[in-house]
Amino acid sequence: MRAMILAAGFGKRMRPLTDHTPKPLLKAGGKALIEHHILNLKAAGFNQIVINHAYLGEQIEAYLGHGEKYGVQIEYSAETEPLETGGGIYKALPQLGEGPFLVVNGDIWTEYDFNRIPKNLTGLIHLVLIPNPAHNPGGDFDLKDDQVSAEGDNKLTFSGIGVYDPAVFADSVAGRFPLAPLLREFMAIKQVTGECYSGQWMDIGTPERLQQLDELLNRA
Secondary structure (H helix, E strand, C coil): CCEEEEECCCCHHHCCCCCCCCHHHCEECCEEHHHHHHHHHHHCCCCEEEEEECCCHHHHHHHHCCCHHHCCEEEEEECCCCCHHHHHHHHHHHHCCCCCEEEEECCEEECCCHHHCCCCCCCCEEEEEECCCCCCCCCCEEEECCEEECCCCCEEEEEEEEEECHHHHCCCCCCCCCCHHHHHHHHHCCCEEEEECCCCEEECCCHHHHHHHHHHHHHC
8 A cells, every 4th residue: 555645735834844844844853844744655655655745845855855765665746836635645645656555744743653545445445534633623523433434423633634536536637625524424324434543643834833832752
């Protein structure tokens, strides 16, 4: 199974840190945010990784190269402008193989063990959900047994980690589009499974959260 790291955002909420540095290259615990993902993916056997980029993307390519120093193979999907999550994944489909693939948001940090990811889907999508953090108290999706639905009384937050069958994008067209409507479409036909992960996870959406992560990792 191949993996994709989403790294094409502008990082507007992280300014001024991102005025001259793309968000995935901001450091915490002595490593760039995207390096934490690469190393965790490598530890779980994901050796082929696709990274999309737009804003200051040449810096990401120069920093990571083709993955030799991490023991993985990195390919890039360059976007002239950010295509949002759905459009970014769609553009990279030719690089992601014919089977299900893993996608990870580049602006999160987690200790999630990617070995837990199902290699064979029982539907077309599998999402990792987490208990609702303070910045998203209402949650996103409901999880009952292993089925994820758009509505419910006990919503959890989407972690930014998911597995997708390429068939999810069969009716999509090139261009900019979000992922959430597709998720809800397939939830409606019960093609989305999920799990709840209660371990370490952070959305690195502000300079303050980056500082909190840096302090956490430096204490470890």
